[in-house]
Amino acid sequence: MIRFIKRLWSSAPFAVLVLAASLIVAGVFAARSIAFWAYWNDPAHRAQAIEPWMTPKYISHSWRVPPDIVIDAMGPFEHVKKGPMSLEHIAATQDVDPQVIVNAIQDAIQDFTDERQNATSKLKPSKRLPQGVK
Known part of the structure; x- marks a missing residue:
């Protein structure tokens, strides 16, 4: 060799x-x-309770939602530092309590999952056979 x-x-x-x-x-x-x-793939990291130390990307991975859902829920903010920003930093740039942003993200995720469940339930075919088919 x-x-x-x-x-x-x-x-x-x-x-x-x-x-x-x-x-x-x-x-x-x-x-x-x-x-x-x-x-x-560790179940401990799925659907974790949203906390101020988390970043928007971490939340979107944990809850398996598109990052746009999380980012839109936070509202406009200025990216003041290079790299990822935690919800605490984002709340500081908006001069609001981090819990306000956490609640907004939770509501957005709930709305998204409700819409996704409604869309998939509409797509499921009926288990009934048409009349005359045995």
Whole structure:
């Protein structure tokens, strides 16, 4: 194996470096994907009670709703720092209590889930057979 790698290195060192770098990057992304999958498939992280330390993206993942639902419920706010902002930071930019935003998000999620349940119940076919069919 080492001879093979030495022969590759002597014939195309740049290609070997590119291959090694791409394998490392692929490994990092694979590890992150597996960790992300394991975290969000843990039932303890699903539909968690919304708290001020959470970010909008975390809430949308936990409740399995589109991020737009959560962001629209918070109202307009100024993104004052680089990176994700918690509900506490967003409430501070709006000069409101974080619980006001939490309640608005809970209402928006409830409305979304009610609409989704109504839409799926309308799509379910009837179990009854048409008359004359046995």
